[in-house]
Amino acid sequence: MKRAIVMGGSYAGLFAARVLSDYAEDVVVIEPDDIGDDGLGRRTPQRQQLHALLAMGHTQLERWFPGITGEMVKGGARLGEGDDVQFYLDGRLKAPVAGARMLGATRPFLEQRLRGRVAALENVRLIPARVTGLVLRQGRVAGVSTAAGSKASETFEAELTVDAMGRTSPLEDWLVHHGWDQAPVDRMRIDLGYATAAFHRGDELGSTVIAHSSPGPAGDYQPTLTEPGALAAVEGERWSVVLAGYAEHRPGPEREEFLRRMRRCVDPIRTVADSCTMIGDVKTYRFVESRRRVHSRLSRFPGGLIVVGDALASVNPVYGQGLTLAALAANALGAHLRTAPTVEDPAWAYFRLVETVVDAAWQLSTAADLAQPHVTGPYPRGYRVQKWVADRLTEASVRDAAVNARYMGVVNMELPPKALTEPRFLARAARVLLSN
Numbered sequence: 306m307k308r309a310i311v312m313g314g315s316y317a318g319l320f321a322a323r324v325l326s327d328y329a330e331d332v333v334v335i336e337p338d339d340i341g342d343d344g345l346g347r348r349t350p351q352r353q354q355l356h357a358l359l360a361m362g363h364t365q366l367e368r369w370f371p372g373i374t375g376e377m378v379k380g381g382a383r384l385g386e387g388d389d390v391q392f393y394l395d396g397r398l399k400a401p402v403a404g405a406r407m408l409g410a411t412r413p414f415l416e417q418r419l420r421g422r423v424a425a426l427e428n429v430r431l432i433p434a435r436v437t438g439l440v441l442r443q444g445r446v447a448g449v450s451t452a453a454g455s456k457a458s459e460t461f462e463a464e465l466t467v468d469a470m471g472r473t474s475p476l477e478d479w480l481v482h483h484g485w486d487q488a489p490v491d492r493m494r495i496d497l498g499y500a501t502a503a504f505h506r507g508d509e510l511g512s513t514v515i516a517h518s519s520p521g522p523a524g525d526y527q528p529t530l531t532e533p534g535a536l537a538a539v540e541g542e543r544w545s546v547v548l549a550g551y552a553e554h555r556p557g558p559e560r561e562e563f564l565r566r567m568r569r570c571v572d573p574i575r576t577v578a579d580s581c582t583m584i585g586d587v588k589t590y591r592f593v594e595s596r597r598r599v600h601s602r603l604s605r606f607p608g609g610l611i612v613v614g615d616a617l618a619s620v621n622p623v624y625g626q627g628l629t630l631a632a633l634a635a636n637a638l639g640a641h642l643r644t645a646p647t648v649e650d651p652a653w654a655y656f657r658l659v660e661t662v663v664d665a666a667w668q669l670s671t672a673a674d675l676a677q678p679h680v681t682g683p684y685p686r687g688y689r690v691q692k693w694v695a696d697r698l699t700e701a702s703v704r705d706a707a708v709n710a711r712y713m714g715v716v717n718m719e720l721p722p723k724a725l726t727e728p729r730f731l732a733r734a735a736r737v738l739l740s741n
C-alpha cells in the first residue's frame with residue numbers, strides 16, 4: 306500500500322500502526338490528544354486506572370516491540386515471576402502457576418514506551434489533529450478529513466483506514482451519514498465502578514509485584530468474604546491499588562473510605578493500607594456496560610475500512626482483556642494483510658478472524674458478569690449448567706496447580722474457553738474436588 310491511516314493514537318492505534326508499517330509506505334496516525342509528559346492526556350480518562358497486562362498481551366507486546374519489557378524494567382517497572390504474582394479467590398491464595406509472569410507498570414508508562422517505539426519507525430507519522438469525517442468514494446473509504454486548532458481542515462487519502470478511536474468512536478454516525486448501516490451491537494449492562502490510588506512503595510511486601518483478589522463461588526461472587534481489588538508494584542517506587550464494585554457497591558473518591566475498603570481486602574492490600582502513604586487523590590471511573598460491534602452480521606460494509614480496539618469491543622475491565630484484545634486485533638490485521646487481499650474491498654476476512662478472538666473474550670467476561678445478581682442478562686442457552694460447571698472448575702483451580710494452570714491460560718487469553726471443556730481436564734478437576 307502507498308498509505309494507511311490510523312484514526313486514534315492510543316494503545317490500539319499504536320499497535321495497528323506498528324503492524325501496518327510492514328505493509329504500507331506511509332502510515333499516518335491521527336490523534337488529537339496532547340498526551341503530555343505524564344502520559345495521561347485528557348481524552349482517555351481510564352489511563353488513570355490500574356491496567357494489568359494479560360500474559361497473551363505481554364507476548365504480543367514483545368512480539369511487535371522486542372526488548373520493550375527490558376526497557377520498561379530499566380525505567381522502573383517491575384516484572385513479577387512465580388510467587389511474585391498472587392491471585393486470591395474468596396480470600397484464598399490460588400495454587401501457583403509455573404512460569405507465570407506479569408508486568409507491574411502504569412498504563413501511561415507502558416503506552417509512552419509504545420508511542421516512542423512507533424514514532425521511531427521510519428514510515429510512520431503521528432499527526433496532532435482530530436478526524437472529522439470520512440471520504441467515501443465508490444463504496445469504499447478513500448481517506449479522512451481532519452481539523453487541528455485554527456489550521457484549515459486537511460484531507461488525507463489512503464487505501465486503508467483503521468478506526469482506533471475507542472469506545473466513543475464516531476465512526477458509526479459517519480457511516481450512517483453516508484448511507485451505510487450501523488454494525489449490530491451486543492451489550493451487557495454491568496454498572497461497574499473503579500477507583501485507583503497510588504502509594505509510596507518500600508519493602509513491606511518483599512518481592513510481590515501483583516496481588517489480585519476477586520470474589521468467587523464461596524461468597525456467591527459478592528464482596529462478603531473480601532473486597533475485590535488488586536495492587537501492582539509500578540515505576541517510581543509506587544504501589545498502584547485498584548478497588549472495584551458493582552451497582553450500590555461502587556467505590557467513591559473519598560480517601561478514608563478507600564483505605565477502609567483496602568483493609569477489608571486480602572493481606573497484601575491491607576498491608577499497603579496500613580504501612581504506606583497515599584500519593585495524590587483517588588481517581589474513579591464508571592463503566593456502565595460491555596459492548597461489541599459485530600460486523601459479520603452486516604450485509605454490506607464499505608471497503609478499505611478496519612475497526613480495532615475498544616471501537617470494536619469494550620468489555621468489563623475487571624478481567625483485564627482490553628489491551629490484549631487491541632493487540633490481537635492488530636495481529637488479525639497482520640494475518641489478513643499477509644494474504645495480500647485487495648484492501649479497497651470490504652475486509653470481511655479480517656472481521657471473521659478478529660471476531661473469533663472477541664467471541665472468546667466476550668464469552669468469558671459476560672459469563673462471569675452474569676453471576677452478579679444485579680446483571681439481568683441476556684442469558685445464553687444452558688446458562689445454569691454452564692455456571693454450575695464453571696463454579697466447580699473455579700473451586701478446583703484454587704486447590705490444584707495443574708487445573709489452575711489451564712484455567713489461568715484461558716483467563717490470560719493464551720487458550721480458548723473450550724480448553725476448559727476437554728474431558729481429561731474435567732476429569733482431573735472432578736478428582737481434585739472429590740479428594741478433599
Ligand SMILES: Cc1cc2nc3c(=O)[nH]c(=O)nc-3n(C[C@H](O)[C@H](O)[C@H](O)COP(=O)(O)OP(=O)(O)OC[C@H]3O[C@@H](n4cnc5c(N)ncnc54)[C@H](O)[C@@H]3O)c2cc1C
Pocket residue numbers: 312313314315316317318335336337338348349351354355356357358359434435436437469470471472474499590592613614615616622623624625626627628629631
Ligand atoms: C476503568 C478501566 C480499567 C481498565 N483496565 C484494564 C486492564 O487492567 N487491562 C486491560 O488490558 N485493559 C483495561 N481496560 C481497557 C483499556 O483501557 C482499553 O481496552 C484500551 O484503552 C483500548 O484502547 P483503544 O486505543 O482502543 O482506545 P482508547 O485508549 O480509548 O483510545 C482512543 C483514542 O482515539 C482518539 N480519538 C477519539 N476521537 C478521535 C477523532 N475524532 N480523531 C482522532 N482520534 C480520536 C482518542 O483521543 C484516544 O487517544 C480498562 C478500561 C477501563 C475503563
